[in-house]
Amino acid sequence: MRTVILRSSDGADHIVSSEAASLSRTVQSLLEELEAKEGEESPLIVPLPNVCDCTLRKVLQYCIQHTEPGTNLTGRIHVSETRRRDLEVWDRNYMLVSTDELYHLVMAAHYLNVPGLLELCCEGIANLIRGKSPQHVRQHFGLVNNFEKAEEEDIRRTNLWALVDEKELAKK
Amino acid sequence: MITSPDQGLSNIACNLLSLPEHILSEILKHIDIDGLSALAQTCRVFFHLAGSPSLWQQCPYYRHRSEDLLSLAARLCLSRALHLPPQAFRIDDDMGRSLKFPVAIPLFNLRRLLCSPHVDEFSDRAASAITDQIGRASWRRAQNRDASLWPADIFLFVRSDRFSMRFALRASTATHVMLLDLHRFRWPTRACAEEARAEYLLNRKVQESPLLAKGALPAMKTDHMWAFFDIYCTKPSTKANDQVSKPKVTMLAHVQGLKDVVATRDSLQKAAKQLVALLGWTNMNLHTAYDNVERWLGPVEELCLQVGSKDVELLLHLRRIKRVLRVSAKLVVKDVVPGQDSLCRNRIAQKRLCLPNYGCEHGCILRRGGPLS
Structure with missing residues (x-):
């Protein structure tokens, strides 16, 4: 060898x-x-x-x-x-x-x-x-939130469909 | 091995965003839908990366218990057709304005994503593109070997309506919905399937189409559905078939607390058969089909009412099936055979559909978005 x-x-x-x-x-x-x-x-x-x-x-x-x-x-x-x-x-x-x-x-x-x-x-x-909330991901990886306030809210709302728990909470 | 003293990691700053984009995409492939959604909310880079349609093609349906399966299917197939992330679409169940086009998708919210304020133009072009895809369904089905869902599997017609798109449902969508609902209510259950011949048949079919077992809609191609109903909705003509189907229905009745097992079985079998028939619905009068399904589902509904509040969910499920069918039944459409006088035939179909009209040079009326497929 x-x-x-x-x-x-x-x-x-x-x-x-x-x-x-x-x-x-x-x-x-x-x-x-x-x-x-x-x-x-x-x-x-x-x-x-x-x-x-x-x-x-x-x-x-x-x-x-x-x-x-x-x-x-x-x-x-x-x-x-x-x-x-x-x-x-x-x-x-x-x-x-x-x-x-x-x-x-x-x-x-x-x-x-x-x-x-x-x-x-x-x-x-x-x-x-995996398994982390957006805030946790940002914190863990040192990412900077570069969304505007309204934009962030809009994105959060559009992503509700995928997050079952959040959606159910929102319904309640 | 010659080793040098540990000099530690290099001093080059390294963080998640410093990784090349294709490696980030590779990382995202290992993340589930929850993770992707969370990541999309962190920053712009991940918002765009997590929105890649390729990451969303194998979206499992059964985790979304609270979302209407139809909306979910619409979302995913639009994502596929328009190459936009599925979460970008807002699906409105808008029957108030048009029963023929009950699914409305407003596009206001796509302005930022498309970097253009002219969503009306986009809506017009997207409607034409999807209509074109629906029109080429047969060619594509022959070519397409993957298990993803295409617009033609769900939608019959698309039209643009200023800032939104409106969709007419394909009648066979009712079958998808019912099939998935039956799966959702665990009918037939795995325990049932383990019994006798059914287990063997199920296993064989499941091996042929593994996604069927997971209840994923993208895999629910027509042949799969036929196979499914072959096994579970056998004609009660022979004793052997009765023996196979009886325990399954007994289990369903047991689960739902229903008293009349025979009625349950018969009603569900007939409803399922009728719905399957809708798959090849050329020349079928959907009003009749709907009437039949309603008649057959009726006894089950009555049984649920008798049992009481325990079965509200089953009742709602039946009503939803009926609602989808009712919408489908409004589309009394017959396939127009393409030929010499196809334009005139289109005109006949046009009258039946009462679709928005466009004049043509032949003096005939053409449907917006192209000829009938």
């Missing part, structure tokens, strides 16, 4: 197997280019200027976990039921990070093009939004 060195924006090097690194499509295409240029003998160093060390380490944890024996690169098609369940638990624990870290992970997953991780992060952010 060939190893590659992934260099983060702050110059930290991470040695990983090419299999794990290839989970990122961006890295995979870079590797192909480098291999063509430098041949198979020399060590391959892939610079990743858009990913900081801390985030890269986290991304690599995901890649290594998801390339362990029994998993395949794309879809976990051949994964056994037990292994799949273990991975789900691992993913859940992996997502126990701060909101800031989650944003960085999403950006990194997007830049590195790791579909599984991107999906997982999107779901993680969606979980943070």
Whole structure:
């Protein structure tokens, strides 16, 4: 198994197997280019200027976990039921990070093009939004209410149909 | 792995709105309707992102117990047709002004969304566009493999009325409403379906059309409804059928506290059959159909009244079915076969419908929004 060195924006090097690194499509295409240029003998160093060390380490944890024996690169098609369940638990624990870290992970997953991780992060952010009132969402994510007063009331009224509880309350 | 000392996250400011728009859209795909509605109220960016029609196509109907299913269906199919978020529409049940066009959708509130004050113009164009879509229904049904609802599934005619659009209902909408109401009243129940042959049949059909089991209107295509009534409204001609249908009706009667099980079964079966017949309603006199349905639903209504206040909901449900049918029955429309003299036939249909008129060069009268489909 060939190893590659992934260099983060702050110059930290991470040695990983090419299999794990290839989970990122961006890295995979870079590797192909480098291999063509430098041949198979020399060590391959892939610079990743858009990913900081801390985030890269986290991304690599995901890649290594998801390339362990029994998993395949794309879809976990051949994964056994037990292994799949273990991975789900691992993913859940992996997502126990701060909101800031989650944003960085999403950006990194997007830049590195790791579909599984991107999906997982999107779901993680969606979980943070789910079940919250507009005020809570604003508070949690630091969003600024840029509606005018009348506009806000209008939007609130148009969205009543979807919010069953509020609508029932309004009826009462 | 070579590790460097933890230098922490990069100092680049990162918040939810700093994420690219397509990632935000990806995030919104994981959020349910409540979440989308809440998010739409937070700021302008999310108001526009959460309003994307693609996020609202698989809207489950059964969570909206308090909203009229018909309004909901109208909302969703308009969203699909006009590429606007479904919550933007205000559906008015306006039978006072026109029984032929009982559903009115005012468009005043879309001014901001459309960034144009000329909603009358939009209304005119949208009516033409939807009429066109309804006209091309057969071609689209052949092409369309997804389970979403199209305007032609619900509406028969659309016309613009200054700042609003008015819709005439398709007669088969009554079937949708009744079918969903029956589902809503848990008839036939899962417990019933578990019995004997019915379970096998149901499972088989459900596998073929998984959305049917969830009671989602978008999946209620004509074949599904036929399959449904095949199973649950079997003709009581053989003993075997009676054995299958009896427990279901008994359960319904038990749930609703009805005494006369046989009458309940017969009435519901006949009503359902009649409503199904409305699906292929070409050349059918809807007045007769309505009279029949009313006659058959009558005994159930009487039973409800006898039982007392406990069954007010069932009674209301029956009355709603009847109301929809009454509206449909006003549309005594027969399909006009397209041919050489289609314009003149349109004229005949026009007279029957008493629709708003437009003169044409042939001296015939054409319906606004295009020829009859």
